[in-house]
């Protein structure tokens with residue numbers, strides 16, 4: 403890891419339930435530099451809530467506590483609502499699963515990619531257009547001018563997700579959080595988008611937090627993985643060391659990867675008696 407960007411210490415997120423407070427994130431600590439880190443775990447393990455906490459986007463009912471939540475030298479626990487607004491888009495970008503829900507169907511792509519420039523920087527209309535076209539090109543969209551003046555419905559799912567990534571990167575955030583960024587896409591496109599995110603992270607010198615339930619897939623693109631289970635980080639390691647994971651849970655997730663040897667057989671289910 404190089405220069406630290408994000409530092410999280412003892413982060414706890416709870417919701418009030420009839421049975422008392424329900425801790426969905428239970429005292430986790432981690433740091434991210436200019437690197438790709440995957441946060442992996444099964445559904446409900448607390449991955450999305452962790453990502454949202456870093457963006458100041460937790461549901462109102464959530465109770466968040468942290469000994470330290472610091473991004474780029476800034477204490478996030480003390481941030482005002484307008485401070486969060488400044489941070490989102492300019493400092494930290496968020497990419498969600500499905501561009502259908504992130505892109506506004508009523509506005510042309512160009513306007514949506516430029517939008518963050520209006521909020522965070524002062525550029526002329528011509529400069530905004532040039533920057534948007536440049537970014538549409540960078541995310542690998544063919545014919546950026548045509549895409550710029552298209553509506554989202556004219557784009558395929560993969561193109562929509564590339565446009566979404568362009569909109570998030572236009573302000574050159576230092577950290578990008580991608581929460582299941584490819585779940586809505588078919589397998590071939592998933593690998594293309596993950597390859598793109600990985601190479602943009604290196605090219606733009608960002609950090610990337612890649613949230614996913616699919617350990618074997620994201621570990622191919624991540625420098626490090628953090629395996630989350632029931633609100634805690636069960637294990638954290640370099641992707642290259644996954645074959646030697648200590649935790650039985652990580653080993654089970656890792657062993658669940660399909661390979662020529664397991665093709666056609668039942669994949670192991672963790673905790674299942676056999």
Ligand SMILES: Nc1ncnc2c1ncn2[C@@H]1O[C@H](COP(=O)(O)OP(=O)(O)OP(=O)(O)O)[C@@H](O)[C@H]1O
Pocket residue numbers: 417426443444445446447448449450451452461463615
């Ligand atoms: N508004 C809420 N009120 C109460 N509990 C909530 C609320 N939002 C989320 N939760 C609970 O928080 C837990 C963690 O959710 P989170 O979305 O972080 O899981 P996840 O690991 O990202 O899983 P998934 O991949 O299914 O999104 C879940 O058990 C969920 O039911």
